[in-house]
Amino acid sequence: MARQEKPVDVVLVGLGWTNSIMGMEMTEAGLDVLALEQGKDRDTVPDFAYPKMADELTYGVRLKLMLPPAKSTVTVRHNIHETAVPYRQLASFLPGEGVGGAGTHWNGHSWRPMPEELRLKSYVEERFGGDIIPKDMTIQDFGVSYEELEPHFTFFDKVMGVSGQAGNIKGQIQEGGNPFEGPRSEGYPLPPLKRTYNDDLFTKTAKAHGLHPFPLPAANASEAYTNPYGMQLGPCNFCGFCERYGCVNYSKASPQTCVLGALKQRKNFAYRTGCEVLKVELDSDGKKAIGVTYVDSKGEKVFQPANMVILGAFAYHNVRLLLLSGIGQPYDPVSNTGVVGRNYAYQMTGGTTMFFKDKEFNPFIGTGGNSTTLDDFAINQIDFRKEGFIGGSYFSAAMTNGQPIRNMPLPSGSPSWGAGWKKAVKENYGHSMGIHTHGSNMAYRDCYLSLDPNYTDNHGLPLLRMTFNWKDNDIRMTQFMKGKIEMLAKSMNPDSFKSSYKDFGTNYDVRHYQTTHNVGGSAMGTDPKTSVVNRYLQSWDVHNVFVVGASVFPQNLQYNPTMLVGGLTYWAAKAIREQYLPNPGPLVQA
Amino acid sequence: MDDIKDDSRRRFVKGALWTISATALGPGVIISAKAQTEVTDLKSYKPVFFNDSEWRFVMAACDRLIPADATGPGALEVNVPVFIDRQMKGDFGLAKDWYMKPPFLKAVPQLGYQSPLNPAQTYQKGIAATDKYCQGQFGKVFAELSADQQDQLLTHLQKDDIKFDDVSAAQFFAFLLQNTKEGYFCDPIHGGNKDMAAWKMIGFPGARASYLEWVEQHNVPYPLGPVSINGERG
Numbered sequence: 001m002a003r004q005e006k007p008v009d010v011v012l013v014g015l016g017w018t019n020s021i022m023g024m025e026m027t028e029a030g031l032d033v034l035a036l037e038q039g040k041d042r043d044t045v046p047d048f049a050y051p052k053m054a055d056e057l058t059y060g061v062r063l064k065l066m067l068p069p070a071k072s073t074v075t076v077r078h079n080i081h082e083t084a085v086p087y088r089q090l091a092s093f094l095p096g097e098g099v100g101g102a103g104t105h106w107n108g109h110s111w112r113p114m115p116e117e118l119r120l121k122s123y124v125e126e127r128f129g130g131d132i133i134p135k136d137m138t139i140q141d142f143g144v145s146y147e148e149l150e151p152h153f154t155f156f157d158k159v160m161g162v163s164g165q166a167g168n169i170k171g172q173i174q175e176g177g178n179p180f181e182g183p184r185s186e187g188y189p190l191p192p193l194k195r196t197y198n199d200d201l202f203t204k205t206a207k208a209h210g211l212h213p214f215p216l217p218a219a220n221a222s223e224a225y226t227n228p229y230g231m232q233l234g235p236c237n238f239c240g241f242c243e244r245y246g247c248v249n250y251s252k253a254s255p256q257t258c259v260l261g262a263l264k265q266r267k268n269f270a271y272r273t274g275c276e277v278l279k280v281e282l283d284s285d286g287k288k289a290i291g292v293t294y295v296d297s298k299g300e301k302v303f304q305p306a307n308m309v310i311l312g313a314f315a316y317h318n319v320r321l322l323l324l325s326g327i328g329q330p331y332d333p334v335s336n337t338g339v340v341g342r343n344y345a346y347q348m349t350g351g352t353t354m355f356f357k358d359k360e361f362n363p364f365i366g367t368g369g370n371s372t373t374l375d376d377f378a379i380n381q382i383d384f385r386k387e388g389f390i391g392g393s394y395f396s397a398a399m400t401n402g403q404p405i406r407n408m409p410l411p412s413g414s415p416s417w418g419a420g421w422k423k424a425v426k427e428n429y430g431h432s433m434g435i436h437t438h439g440s441n442m443a444y445r446d447c448y449l450s451l452d453p454n455y456t457d458n459h460g461l462p463l464l465r466m467t468f469n470w471k472d473n474d475i476r477m478t479q480f481m482k483g484k485i486e487m488l489a490k491s492m493n494p495d496s497f498k499s500s501y502k503d504f505g506t507n508y509d510v511r512h513y514q515t516t517h518n519v520g521g522s523a524m525g526t527d528p529k530t531s532v533v534n535r536y537l538q539s540w541d542v543h544n545v546f547v548v549g550a551s552v553f554p555q556n557l558q559y560n561p562t563m564l565v566g567g568l569t570y571w572a573a574k575a576i577r578e579q580y581l582p583n584p585g586p587l588v589q590a
Numbered sequence: 591m592d593d594i595k596d597d598s599r600r601r602f603v604k605g606a607l608w609t610i611s612a613t614a615l616g617p618g619v620i621i622s623a624k625a626q627t628e629v630t631d632l633k634s635y636k637p638v639f640f641n642d643s644e645w646r647f648v649m650a651a652c653d654r655l656i657p658a659d660a661t662g663p664g665a666l667e668v669n670v671p672v673f674i675d676r677q678m679k680g681d682f683g684l685a686k687d688w689y690m691k692p693p694f695l696k697a698v699p700q701l702g703y704q705s706p707l708n709p710a711q712t713y714q715k716g717i718a719a720t721d722k723y724c725q726g727q728f729g730k731v732f733a734e735l736s737a738d739q740q741d742q743l744l745t746h747l748q749k750d751d752i753k754f755d756d757v758s759a760a761q762f763f764a765f766l767l768q769n770t771k772e773g774y775f776c777d778p779i780h781g782g783n784k785d786m787a788a789w790k791m792i793g794f795p796g797a798r799a800s801y802l803e804w805v806e807q808h809n810v811p812y813p814l815g816p817v818s819i820n821g822e823r824g
Contacts, residue, residue, distance in 0.1 A: 051819045054797035057776040068687035076701055085697045085704055088689040092702075197808040239799035248799065362812045364794055365801040404775040404794050416748075417655045417767055418741065426661050429792035455691065509700040 002293055002301040008034040011292055011306035013277045013321065016101025017562065018548035018569045019312035020255035020263060021159075024229065025573035026310075027266045029581060034304065035271035036294055038313075039067065039098030043256050048246030056403040060244045063090050065105050067097040067314075072276075074316060075452045078469040078507055080333060086455050086463065092510040093346075093518055094244070095314040099273060100255045102314060102516060103562070107243040107368025107400060108219035108252050110162045111559035112153050112567070115146035115182040116380045117440075120390075120555065128385045134473060136445040138343055139390070140554035143526040143535035144571060146182045152570035153563060154185050160253035160566075161225040161233050163369070164188035164217035178214050180375045193222045193236065197361055198433040199372040202397035205492050211376045216396060218369020219253035219562075229262035240401040242368030252368060273297070278459060280309050280325040280545060289327075289545050295459065308544045308576075312569075315551040316344075319449045319521035320464040328522075328532050328541050333446045333467075339532045341449035343520040344466065345556040346508075348393070348474045350501035351436035352485050353409045354494035361430050363402030371398035377484055379440060379558055389476040392558045393439030395485060404429065412498045435488060437481040437501075438515070441474055443555040449521040469508050478502055517561050519553035524568075526588075530554075534588040536575035537568065543586045546572055629784050632669050639678040639710065643731065647717045648674055650733035654740045655770045662791035665770055673773030673782030674766075683710035707757060709765050716762030719754035720747065779819045786824040789816040796824075 009031035012019040019035055026033045042048075042065075058064050068090075075084035096102035116123040119141040124133060133139065166187040167177025174187075192215035195203075199215075206213040220242070221233040236251035250257050263269050274297025280289050281303065291305035311318045322328055322340050329338035375381070379392035401407055409432045414424035452465035482501040489497045525531025528540040533552055539545040548569045550561045557564065579587055637645045648671045658664025665671070677683055685708035694706045707715065721731040724743065728735060732743060746752050748767070750760035773782030775789070777797060783789065789796050796816035804812060815824045 050799065051797045054799045055777050055779070055819060057772055057780050061772060062682060063687070069689035070687050073689045078698075078700075083695060085695050085701050086689045086691070087702060089685075089703045090687075194802075194805040196805055200808060235802065237800045237802040238805050239801070241799055360809050360811050362801075362804065362810075364798075365804055365812070402794060404789070404792060405772050417744070417770075419657050419659055419661065422656055422659070423661050426791055429794070454693065507698065507700045510702040511700065 002303040004303045004305070007291070007305035007307075008032045009306065010034070010308045010310060011036060011304055013292065013309065013311045014038075014101060014313035014317070015099050015255070015271055016096065016312065016314070017103040017255055017566055019310060020259040021566060021569045022310050022312060022548065022573055023263045023269055024259060025570070025577060027263070027268045029577045031268065033269050034306070035269075036275040036277055036292070036304070037099050037271060037273045038276040039273065041273045042098045042100050042104060042246065043260075044246065044248070044250060048248055050248040053245050053248045054239070054241050056405050059241075060403050060406055063094060063244065065096060065098070065244065065246065066090055067095045072317075072457050073463060075455050075463050075465045076510055077465070077467050080446055080467055083454070084452055084465045084467070087510055091512060092514050093516040094513070095317070095516065099260070099271070100246070103255045104246050105244050106562065109369055109560040110157070110160060110164070110217045110219045110253075110563045111394070111557075112182060113146070113557050113559060113564050114180070114378060114380050117557050118142045118144065118146050118149070120379075124384060124390055128383075132385050133390065137390070137471075137473065138443045138445055138530075140343070140443070140523065140525055140530060142554060143524055143531070144568070149567045149571055150182070150185055152567040152574075155228070155570060156563060156566035158189050159227050159229065159258050160219040161190055161221045161227055161258070162188050162217050162219050162253070163190040163193050163215075163222035165192050165215050167214060176214055178375050179212050180378050180381055188217065190222045190225055193218055193220060193367065193370060195372070196365060196370055196399050197359070198397050198399045199370075201433065201492060202372045202435065205488055206374055208491070209488065211374050213372050213374045216369050216371040216373045216398070218367070220367045220369045221251045221253075227258055229259060231258050231261050233257060236367050238365050238367050238370065240364040240366045240403065242366070242400055275302070277313075277321065278324065278461060280311075280321060280327060280542075282325070282327070282542060286326070287542060289542050308546070311545065311547045312549055315518050315549050316449060316464055316466070316521060318547050318549055318551040320451070322522055322532065322547070323451050323464070324461060327539055327545060330450060331448050333448055336445060339523070339528070339530065341521050342530070343443035343523045343554050344447050344449045344468060344518070345441045345443045345520045345553070346468060347515040347517045347556050348391070348439040348441050348478045348502065349437060349514055350478050350482060350499070351434050352482075352489045352497055352499045353432050353434045354489050354492055354497040355411050355428060355432045357427075357431060357495050359431060361399060361433055363399055363407065363430055366400040366402065368400055370400055371396045373397070377481060387476070387480055389473045389480065390442060391440040391474060391477040393437040393477065393481045394558060395481070396436045396438060397433060398436065399433065402430065409434070411496045435485050437478060437485060438558065438560070439474075439477055439481065440558040441556040442471070443520060444471055470502055470506055472504060475502055475504050475506070517550065517556060519550040519556045519561060522547045522551040523554040524552040525554060528590045534586075536579075536587045537572040538575075538580070538587050540586075540590055544584065546576065548572060629778070630669060630672050630781065632666060632672060635672055637675045639675050639683065643721065644714065644717045645671070645675075646733040647721060647731070650740060651744065651766055652770050654737065654744055655767060656774055663787040665774060668774060668782055668784040668787050670770050670773035670782050673776065673780055674769045676781045677769060678710040678713060684708055705758065705761060712757055712762050712765055715754070715757035716759070716766075719757055719759075720762075723752060723754075777819050778822065786816045786818055786822065790824050
């Protein structure tokens with residue numbers, strides 16, 4: 001029998017960005033809030049303190065801030081006919097572990113979605129005709145508009161202290177910003193970060209081609225800053241240990257630096273670490289959650305009663321919990337019925353590296369959001385009918401770190417070991433820069449998440465199974481971007497360059513880092529037949545369960561997801577506070 | 591004592607220095623001199639994981655993967671074998687963080703690592719199989735071959751041209767190469783990159799991690815040498 005804890009108003013599953021935000025909002029509404037985090041407690045001091053963070057082997061290579069697959073992982077297969085095998089060793093994507101979650105080890109890229117991306121299916125149908133959507137592509141509208149989310153993006157900008165240059169304020173195009181972005185109600189809270197050498201070179205080249213370069217919106221503070229919660233950030237010192245690391249300097253926005261310090265002061269908030277939630281428990285008719293069952297750090301099973309459950313674990317963990325709890329109908333791609341697990345999507349990336357013997361880049365001078373970008377090939381800038389694909393990418397000339405084990409680009413033909421390798425290393429370290437494409441990934445009928453029939457976790461529960469492969473639409477998109485980037489690269493006159501883009505027939509490869517931007521599986525939407533949660537992120541089936549995080553995206557953006565994840569969380573919190581609490585029940589009638 | 595990342599072991603190794611070195615990254619000249627005197631001498635190092643014949647293989651292979659020459663230090667000069675030996679007894683060698691539950695099915699390489707062997711077992715089986723193969727081909731173990739022969743053998747392993755009964759030659763080579771490069775470029779706290787010599791060769795400043803005033807100095811070589819987590823300066 002599980003031990004039973006004292007009931008709370010709200011139990012939060014996971015304590016990364018989403019549930020840190022939910023913690024603030026729900027405690028502000030006067031509720032008793034408890035967060036359960038499966039990993040360790042983590043804070044800037046002592047966990048990220050200098051100099052121990054400046055250790056590439058431990059954090060960059062051995063990934064000591066990530067969720068070890070030994071504890072929990074997924075299985076992967078390329079199509080519905082294969083047997084999936086476990087993702088035994090982290091590489092392709094890196095779910096974070098512990099308090100702060102993936103918001104601890106990210107780079108800080110803080111993009112708003114384009115208005116068109118939130119209503120993608122409608123946009124494509126209206127602009128190009130629905131017949132260009134391939135038969136098995138299952139793209140959808142999010143069911144919430146950019147205009148509805150805008151105030152929440154603006155507030156999350158302020159919570160994180162985003163450094164950037166606005167491109168569109170209330171419809172007025174701003175010099176030096178992204179002219180293709182949706183209208184913002186105000187500019188960024190902080191000016192852009194200082195520019196590194198690669199930024200300048202890329203800016204000159206892009207402008208010469210009539211393109212519109214601008215600084216990447218970075219949640220790395222360019223100046224000392226105090227956010228609306230009273231949390232203080234220090235100016236980023238370009239330490240070169242951002243992605244995969246906790247910030248030593250209180251500069252990178254994270255749940256720790258921006259929210260948790262304030263949240264922990266609140267008497268109606270508590271959190272427990274080392275507590276892995278196994279299941280959301282439902283009442284006898286399955287319409288209402290009564291709490292969650294978790295295993296605590298001593299291995300003891302605990303029942304935690306709660307009036308409301310908010311799932312804010314990493315994207316695919318949310319989906320697994322829904323499946324393990326029997327909330328919503330599991331998706332079946334063959335009969336095309338059910339919803340939970342449907343519309344899993346990833347991200348399409350590629351890049352070109354240029355080598356310059358006579359240029360010194362000092363690549364160790366970097367921060368996660370150090371990049372000059374352009375959006376001239378974004379979703380709302382491409383004629384999908386003409387180009388033969390649906391999607392878009394931003395381009396990024398980034399210099400985030402010069403950590404030599406992982407970041408050692410060498411020209412084509414360089415040996416991989418021996419005297420020739422060492423010579424190439426010595427001659428090329430610090431003499432290259434890259435331009436990368438970071439793009440959308442559409443959803444398809446046969447790319448989805450389900451429970452694995454063969455492999456289990458340490459509690460004997462099935463692992464989540466990922467069925468995913470690249471599709472021609474998205475390959476055509478990245479090949480289009482390759483053409484544009486190589487044109488830019490050649491006009492920069494490097495001694496040599498080399499490219500890496502996915503080509504037709506390329507299978508998804510888990511062995512190489514791509515992005516951690518796994519999305520979908522509990523899509524939001526307006527139709528319960530094709531979505532798991534409604535436009536307020538409330539479960540269609542169990543009204544006191546809300547799901548926050550990138551698992552609610554019905555397909556992937558061309559951007560990094562954090563800003564939309566945060567914006568949606570504030571949007572859902574507002575609906576809970578203003579509509580749900582006074583009148584608990586479904587916020588949208590199915 | 592097995593896990594070199596364990597704090598108590600670090601304190602044991604570094605003695606009293608550990609407690610003050612974290613704050614000694616400023617004028618830490620004296621610390622640095624002391625820290626360097628206690629760096630392991632590869633010749634007298636007693637491996638904690640590898641046996642004698644395995645150790646001879648690792649020494650010989652590292653020497654070919656990153657040989658010493660005028661370009662910069664070789665793997666042996668910066669204690670790469672010490673690094674690998676320690677890694678094998680730690681979380682990496684034991685695959686402590688990996689999902690290692692059966693069944694181990696055959697799958698396309700794109701679906702990732704699917705071997706039941708952890709890296710430490712892969713090394714042991716890989717070394718034994720390679721030495722046995724060399725005995726059969728040349729009547730000598732790998733460490734006794736000429737440099738050219740060793741290079742050829744390593745190339746065969748890398749390309750998976752040789753098939754062993756109980757271990758993948760390419761996987762064994764992949765771990766060996768990965769760990770050799772890690773030991774070359776890691777912070778010296780892990781046993782490799784002795785005197786931060788590999789960092790000096792390429793101009794990486796190590797754990798300095800503070801460059802705000804250098805961001806806008808474009809196309810100028812950064813002037814300062816590296817520091818390590820324990821406060822050595824180079």
